Amino acid sequence: IHRLLDRSLNCRNEQLSSLFIGLGRPVASLQQVRLSYEDTQKLKSRRFFCPKGSYIMDQTALEMIDATAAFISNEQMQRLSAQILDYIQSFNRKGLRDTLDWLQAQLRVTSDSVDSVKLFLAALYLQIKNQINHLYPNEQMQFSVNADIIADIEKSRYLYAVIDLLQQQFEQIMAAIGTSTRDSVLDEILNYIHHNYASN
DSSP, X not given: OHHHHHHHHOSSOGGGGGXXXXXXXXXXXXXXXXXHHHHHHHHHHTGGGOOTTOOEXXXXXXXXXXXXXXXXXXXXXXXXXXXXXXXXXXXXXXXXXXXXXXXXXXXXXXXXXXXXXXXXXXXXXXXXXXXXXXXXXTSOOOOOOXXXXXXXXXXXXXXXXXXXXXXXXXXXXXXXXXXXXXXXXXXXXXXXXXXXXXXX
């Protein structure tokens, strides 16, 4: 049933972006109905972590959550902001994309709440933007207004949409601070091929 629903629903229809189906554990007795229902309630609270193009999550998504360790911390914030800042300054789009993909994968299985994840991602963006302003005080950069970015993150239904937004913002910063080197152009070409190899 899961595969059939996936095939039917995972089409390129924007109207389906508000649809979500949570599948609890299979039920073999009346007593298990409550457990399956509780699964669906938990899945509903984690719909934000649904993969791109998918509107269905089952109980295996709950089994993947690492309940013993939260991902969000000041150490993670400092490490990620330093790494992303390095990639921005070196015009390394592949490194940036790989880091954001890794971040998305980590957040998908975290026990942190959706609100905590959104706050963390907004703070990460603001920290990097402030560091760029400090490092390049004389550059004429047209940044998006902080309130607009925070509002976009706040109203995002899905984690992948926030990650895509951050990717766009960081690439705009790259474009504003300078020109690409030969190596970064090659990295960009390789990155494009890596993410579009299935297309003609």
